[in-house]
Amino acid sequence: MAIDLPNEIDTMIKHKRPTDTDFDYLKTEGGYIPYDETILTDALVALAQGKNVLLKGPTGSGKTKLAETLANYMAQPVFSVNCSVDLDAESFLGFKTIKYDDNGQQQIDFVPGPLVQAMENGHILYIDEINMAKPETLPLINGALDYRRTVTNPLTNERIVAKEGFNVIAAINEGYIGTTRLNEALKNRFIVFDISYIGGEQLKTLIQSETALNDNTMIDRFIQLSSDLIEVAEQGKIAEDAASIRALIDACDLAAVIPAKRAIQRAIVDKLEDDREKEAVRNVADTLFE
Structure with a gap:
């Protein structure tokens, strides 16, 4: 079920969409059916303005489906991170590996992670269960979440600046075993939406x-x-x-x-x-x- 967006919101979103027609397949019917239609429109406004969106609600309430639907309206591919207590910097940023050149010589190569790929391509990063990540891991991405839209990759010392169109959508289930209270400095970098079960x-x-x-x-x-x-x-x-x-x-x-x-x-x-x-x-x- 597609939502008819107010003209001013639809115009905002169209201006933020990539011009590459290869992404047209993302703009499809269906997707998240909101119990409150303003959640979808308000989240789209936040993304169009370059703000980060945090979806808060119980398991199975449709947070991931809403994130996919937002990406569809924005016509943006999504890179995902599924958080756990074992999440480390490499899960966000990538990792080093050994490759061989044409002469058989070993070289150190860096394989970019979802955060780096989303920033470099101007796409959406979806962080699922963000409050399950270790508190010491998340500050690594603070720079990507505020006005700077930059991170310094400690694995390569490279400074990464997000391309236009980069957005972050995160989701949390509060009070679950293994979750922690989201740091206020981190939460303040998001526009928060309470997601309830539909009926x-x-x-x-x-x-x-x-x-x-x-x-x-x-x-x-x-x-x-x-x-x-x-x-x-x-x-x-x-x-x-x-x-x-x-x-x-x-x-x-x-x-x-x-x-x-x-x-x-x-x-x-x-x-x-x-x-x-x-x-x-x-x-x-x-x-x-x-």
Whole structure:
């Protein structure tokens, strides 16, 4: 579902798009369906103005899909970094390796990482789960995130200046095991967007367009299942993972072929570790499906 952007925003974005027509394939229908349409338009304004965007929300709420959709509207390829506690400078910047020239002589070669490639090409860098990275790693990219748009690569001592069009989109799940509180100096370099689970007609549109399920009665029951699971998750009785829209989509796909309760068991329940959480999800499903 494409969003009709206000003229002034559409003009801003077009001016920021690369002129290379090879990127036209990115400007497609579909993508993230927002529960609040202003999230998409406001994030596009921020990117068009050269600002960094931070997407904050629970797992499965569509943060990665929103990042892909923003890139589509901007007609920009994306370089991605998936953060973890093992993330180091090389994961962002690249690494040195040995290669051989035509005479068989060894040479030290540098293989650029996603940050360097995005900066040098003027493309988008997507940093997933940025608050899982070690606090000492992230300051390496501070210069790329502020007005300087530069970093000094400690592996090569090269000063890298971002090409026009370079943008950063990051995503976080707050409160998860393995995550840390995002440094305020780093957070201040972003425009922050709270991303919530979608529901109602938006979720119905997503299920109809992204899954094999076409039984409207069954779709309505899955929408109610999603709403009930989100409520139970907010009460702290189940993990947010159980209310993931991503897991719900998987369950809908399976339910097009197998019984709905079995689909929910495979796509949602079996992902959980706690027996009480599993039982809570089954109880919710029992109220909606035979």
